[in-house]
Amino acid sequence: MRRAGLYANGRWLVRGIDLAIAPGEIVTLVGPNGSGKSTTVKLLLGLERPSEGQVARARDLRVGYVPQRLAIDSNLPLKVARFMRLTRALSHSDMVAALDETGVAHLTEAPMRALSGGEMQRVLIARALSLKPQLLVLDEPAQGVDMAGAIAIYDLIAAARQRLGCGVLLISHDLHLVMAQTDRVLCLNGHVCCEGTPEAVSEMPAYRTLFGGEAPSGLAVYRHQHDHRHLPDGRVLHSDGTVTQTCDTHECSHHHHDHDCAHHHADDQQAGKVR
Numbered sequence: 001m002r003r004a005g006l007y008a009n010g011r012w013l014v015r016g017i018d019l020a021i022a023p024g025e026i027v028t029l030v031g032p033n034g035s036g037k038s039t040t041v042k043l044l045l046g047l048e049r050p051s052e053g054q055v056a057r058a059r060d061l062r063v064g065y066v067p068q069r070l071a072i073d074s075n076l077p078l079k080v081a082r083f084m085r086l087t088r089a090l091s092h093s094d095m096v097a098a099l100d101e102t103g104v105a106h107l108t109e110a111p112m113r114a115l116s117g118g119e120m121q122r123v124l125i126a127r128a129l130s131l132k133p134q135l136l137v138l139d140e141p142a143q144g145v146d147m148a149g150a151i152a153i154y155d156l157i158a159a160a161r162q163r164l165g166c167g168v169l170l171i172s173h174d175l176h177l178v179m180a181q182t183d184r185v186l187c188l189n190g191h192v193c194c195e196g197t198p199e200a201v202s203e204m205p206a207y208r209t210l211f212g213g214e215a216p217s218g219l220a221v222y223r224h225q226h227d228h229r230h231l232p233d234g235r236v237l238h239s240d241g242t243v244t245q246t247c248d249t250h251e252c253s254h255h256h257h258d259h260d261c262a263h264h265h266a267d268d269q270q271a272g273k274v275r
C-alpha cells in the first residue's frame, strides 16, 4: 500500500501508510492499543477501502488469516475436524497434515470449546496454512499464550514461511519474542513512526518513546554478522573487500528517517537486499 489512510467518524484512523510485503518476508506491526494495526491489516486485505492512497494485492492472492479472536458459542458442539472444514473443502489428509504442522493433530476429534488458548491458536494457524497461502496474516497469534508457547508459535510461523515461501504479516505485542523471527518491523502510531530491522527499530528514539520501559534495551537477536563497515569518508567496505558508495539497504534507501543509516543496517543481507 502507498500513502494509504482511512478516515472514519470524523478522524483519520491511520494515514500515510507505506507497506509492502515480499514473498518469503516476515513483517511485524507493533504499536500501542488503538494505533491502527488492525485498521492497517483491514486496508491491506481489502476489508476497508482507503480514503486516500492506494492498496494493491497480487491478483488471486491466497491469503491465510488468523484472527485476533474467534467468537465460538460455547454451547456449540463443534469439533476441530469440522471447524477446519467449515468454510472450505479440505481432504482429510490435508487437514491432518495442517494440524500436524502446528503440533495439534492429536486434537482432530476434540471439541473446539475444550481447547486451551495455545491449542486454539495452533488450530487457527493450521486452518490458515491449509489454504497454502501466499500471504499469511496473523493478528496477535500468541495472545494469551505463555512465553515458551509464544516462542513455539513464532517458530512454527517461521517454519511455515520457509516451507511455503509465503509473505507473513504479523501484529504483535510480544516485542521481545516476535522480533527474533521478524525481517522488518513497522512501528505504528496512526502513521508509520519508524521502520527497519528489529535491531534498528529497537534503538530508534520514536520506538523507545512509544514503548518506554517495555522496550527491550539492545535486543539479543543479532542473528547475522555485520557484513560491512562504514569508512571515515562515508564509503562502505564489504566483507569481500569491495568498496561501494552506500550500503544501499532497504532501510537506508527509501525513506525519511532522520537517523544516520550507518548505525541501522545490520542484517538486510539475509533478505537479499544488500547491494
Ligand SMILES: Nc1ncnc2c1ncn2[C@@H]1O[C@H](COP(=O)(O)OP(=O)(O)OP(=O)(O)O)[C@@H](O)[C@H]1O
Pocket (backbone or CB within 6 Å): 008, 009, 013, 031, 032, 033, 034, 035, 036, 037, 038, 039, 040
Ligand atoms: N470502523 C471504525 N470506525 C471508526 N473508528 C474505528 C473503526 N475501527 C477502528 N476504529 C478506531 O481506530 C483506532 C485504531 O484501531 P485499531 O483497531 O486499528 O488499533 P490497534 O492498533 O489494532 O489496537 P489494539 O492493539 O487495541 O488491537 C481506534 O481508536 C479505534 O477505536
